[in-house]
Amino acid sequence: MFTGRKLLIATKHAKESVIQPLFEKEFNVTCHTNTTFDTDILGTFSGEIERRFSIMETLRKKCLLAAQEEKFDLIVASEGSFGTHPTLFFAAADDEFMLFLDLKNNIEISSREISLETNFSGEEVNTSNQLLAFAEKALFPSHALILKSSEKNPEIIYKGIVQKEDLLNKFQELKSKFSSVFIETDMRAHLNPTRMQVIQKATEKLVAKIKKACPSCNFPGFDVEEIIKGLPCDNCGLPTKSTLALKYSCKNCDFKQEQKFPNNKKFEEPTFCDYCNP
Structure with a gap:
C-alpha cells in the first residue's frame, strides 16, 4: 500500500x-x-x-x-x-x-x-548567577535556551541560544532595559x-x-479500541483495576478481536488490589 x-x-x-x-x-x-x-x-x-x-x-x-x-x-x-x-x-x-x-x-x-x-522549565532571573544556575540545570549548551523581557507578551525575545557568551550578553542587554528577565528552555526539537x-x-x-494489519481485511492500523480492566487478584480473586484484556478494532471493516492478558500475567499482586490493600 x-x-x-x-x-x-x-x-x-x-x-x-x-x-x-x-x-x-x-x-x-x-x-x-x-x-x-x-x-x-x-x-x-x-x-x-x-x-x-x-x-x-x-x-x-x-x-x-x-x-x-x-x-x-x-x-x-x-x-x-x-x-x-x-x-x-x-x-x-x-x-x-x-x-x-x-x-x-x-x-x-x-x-x-x-x-x-x-528539561522543560522556566523562571524569572535577576542575576547572572541565577541565569547560569538555570542554564546548568537545563542541560545548556547541548539544549538551547530562550530569553524574554517577560514571561507573557514579551517585547523582546531571543530564541535558540547555545553559547554561554551569547547567553550572558543577551541577559545583560535585557536586564539594562527591564526590571527582570525570563529564561526558559527552547523546546523546538x-x-x-x-x-x-x-x-x-x-x-x-x-x-x-x-x-499491525487487520486479521480480516489486512488493512493497516489494527488498533486498541478499548482497555478492559478487571485482572483478578492473586490473593482474593476479585477484579482489580489492572488490565484484563485489550479490544482491537479495524477502521476499515469493523472487525473486532479481544486479546486477554496482554501483559503476560493472569493475576495481579495483592498490593494493587483495592480489597486486599484498600
Whole structure:
C-alpha cells in the first residue's frame, strides 16, 4: 500500500532525522520535508503564536495544510505538549503525538508517548548567577535556551541560544532595559536532543501501529479500541483495576478481536488490589 510512494514529513525543526530512517526502512517510501509550508503558523512553544486548537486538531491541520501546499497524499507529523504529567502531578512531562495520513486510501493512524525525560522549565532571573544556575540545570549548551523581557507578551525575545557568551550578553542587554528577565528552555526539537529522543519513541510506536494489519481485511492500523480492566487478584480473586484484556478494532471493516492478558500475567499482586490493600 505504501511501497514506492513519497511521504511528506511536516516539520521545520529537523524531526526527519528520527522519522525518516524508520519510515524508509519499514515501508519502502521516499521521505521529503516541507519547503514552503511553515508549521509555526499553528503555534509556537515560545508564545509568539498561540496554539488555538487541541493537539490532535493541530496535528490534523498541520498534515492537511502541508499536504495541500506541497502536493502530497502521504504525510506524517508530530506535535508536542509540555507541562505537568497527567498522573504524576509534581513532575514535568513531554507529551508527544504523531499522526500518519494516507489521503489516497483514507487512513489515519496516531500514536502517543508521554515521558518524564524532559528539561522543560522556566523562571524569572535577576542575576547572572541565577541565569547560569538555570542554564546548568537545563542541560545548556547541548539544549538551547530562550530569553524574554517577560514571561507573557514579551517585547523582546531571543530564541535558540547555545553559547554561554551569547547567553550572558543577551541577559545583560535585557536586564539594562527591564526590571527582570525570563529564561526558559527552547523546546523546538532540533535544539532539544532530549525531546528528539521522545519523538523517536513516538515514531517507533506509530510504525508498529501501522504495521499491525487487520486479521480480516489486512488493512493497516489494527488498533486498541478499548482497555478492559478487571485482572483478578492473586490473593482474593476479585477484579482489580489492572488490565484484563485489550479490544482491537479495524477502521476499515469493523472487525473486532479481544486479546486477554496482554501483559503476560493472569493475576495481579495483592498490593494493587483495592480489597486486599484498600
